[in-house]
Amino acid sequence: MPYDIADPGLAESGVRRIEWAARSMPVLGAIRDRFAAERPLEDVRIAACLHVTTETANLLRTLQAAGARISLAASNPLSTQDDTAAALALEYGIAVYARAGVDRDGYYAHIHRALDLVPDLVLDDGCDLVNTVHTERVELLQSIRAGCEETTTGVIRLRQMAREDALGFPMVAVNDTQTKRLFDNRYGTGQSTLDGIMRATNTLLAGKTVVIAGFGYCGRGVAERAKGLGAQVVVTEIDPVKALEATLQGYAVTPMAEAAARGDVFITVTGNRDVVRAEHMALMKDGAILANAGHFDVEVDVRALHDMAVEVVPDVRPHTDCYVLPDGRRLLLLAEGRLVNLTAGEGHPAAVMDMSFAAQALTVAWLTGERLVAGVYDVPPDIDAEVARLKLASMGRDIDVLTPEQEEYLRSWRHGS
Template sequence: MELWESGERHVSWAARSMPVLTAIGERFALERPFDGLTIAACLHVTAETAVLMGALKAGGATIALAASNPLSTQDDVAAALREYGVAVHARAGVDRATYYRHIHQALDVEPDLVLDDGCDLVNILHTERTDLLGRVGGGCEETTTGIIRLRQMAAEGALRFPVVAVNDTRTKRMFDNRYGTGQSTLDGIMRATNTMLAGRTVVVAGFGYCGRGVAERAKGLGARVIVTEIDAVKALDATLQGYEVRPMAQAAPSGDLFVTVTGNRDVITAEHLAVMKDGAILANAGHFDVEIDVRALDELASEVHRGVRPNTDEYVMPDGRRLLLLAEGRLVNLTAAEGHPAAVMDMSFSAQALAVAWLARERSGLEPGVYDVPEHIDHEVAGLKLAATGISIDVLTEEQEDYLHSWRVGS
């Protein structure tokens, strides 16, 4: 708790770049949409998350927060949140058992609503804490990985309450996934390795919104970018944007830096590790630490040198090749750097806050399933962000509105 003053400064700095969420928090303080409600959240415990927690608390919520990644927790922010009256169960660098214990402790508040980042909290509710399912009225999910898991639960009839797919809004995919992930991933890689990307070959696994952002930023820094994909449409998109597209087996011998951004497992396996060049760097920007087969890397290596640089471990192969794994295969942008800039999270968390308020109001009339964020919320967040940055846009005239809503007017 002695860190709380440092955490408060950290949160205040982030809030300067989060005018939309700050304004929403001021509105919530007047409207009190969460009076009498308890929220359990499993999110990255960062300064930006603290601003979100402040907005929800201003709206009357009682909050318990666990970390969605033990390596991304900022201990000073956790202390500041405790000082603000948020029950925080998180500490940087805890082991897997403690990570899950913290999620259980957050659920001990018997929540009415849940916020998740990767679906671990929702998964535990449906497997180990089923006694609480009758009380939970709904939830929000922030990540692509989490939405994949939730849609599968819904398809199998296993999901027991409505969940809003905050990740799937246009503003989230554009601003957070593409621009935020692109910048923060390369920020983490460069902090961990101090490597120069110009002239190097970067292999980006996955060309969704996150992968697209990583590829764009790497290309902008002068790297030659190879994309690997399983989706023909995305692979074609990458090709038409000028990237070379190959299977990972063909890309593995060429890459200087590999970044996995797929939301799946075993993207880089022993087969690929065996042919990588000396000095190849391995980084993951997907949610869980399963995209790079770290166990195979351990088994292949004859020596492992931990911490050759901060967040960088060196694996020496029997033939003398050295492979560098960043952030233990976990999210490199949140482990080796500070995650997305606060201005990015202003958009994501504003959509999250408004979606939670909508869910608190509408949950009794919703069946279990995965729901899109109402479109008016997405437009409201974009409009507020433009206004905060002093940007104006055109407004349709009455004649233009009539034209768009009429089928009788020809050419």
């Protein structure tokens, strides 16, 4: 099995951590058992560009149990867990191309090697693999039947490709399922982002002013958890509806130009670029913390921060770099501006990823029986509902069932008040 990993000697440790995560992923485990019996992906080739974590490993084990042949590249060099990569390559027989901290050239070289499988289906997290196919590996457009996208940033890029008629095959927006938006994005990102910040800085959030750029599902989750830890939360937004929602939930809402002088901690969760710019950083307090929980390292203008600084002190704490400005103020950039929750922390808890990856696994199996034209598709609602039912069952929770009379009432327009 071909692979490019940092240290094969880490495989045993990786297996232990993958199995530990599996304990908190009962829904995916139930699907894996079903797939092992039914083999819905027999001889299907899948190329994936995902965060190389223990939770991802359990998704790939599930697809492998269904009969798939899999190659994997990392979707973020700083989130790669080298022991997980070693275990996948040496213990589970998956072609893995991922090393923690690899440079940009190495990152794209790994994507190309994953694509050398000549996949039937693709799994992406951020659209870099799909983008590479459309720009550098166009010969694969003839073989790729469909794929899935895991994150908000990737879905934004895919929808733009579809609007421009540039998307060469169907992609399913797994990110947009209710079970992912409500639980993964809100509870997973909310908890793991603050966990990463606290691990990197050991700061006390109670009493601090935390500025959150973006009040989508991820931003809401971060805001809820920051408020719960005693922080004063300020939200910045470009969407008037989301800004109004944040206001009615009790958060202060201001433009970033006003929030910049108030904040102690800044967290970007937008999926856009240059959200925190030079003019904002020029106003920030000494010791202000900059963290990004959006997918790519473009939300904080790191290049502008480099240009502003007279000195950079790397690794004042793990994953924390100190930028000294001409007037002596120090700004602390976490995780090089990359995903703070997956770089400084361990990412989403396995119990949350259980639902996201269960939806992913079921969608991949569904795609094998569908013939769709190029475009961006939602996950079928019955898959979302099945994931929720399986999760409730794993938690020992029951729900009500409609009576025949209730079903008839909902179907009919003839009943009056």
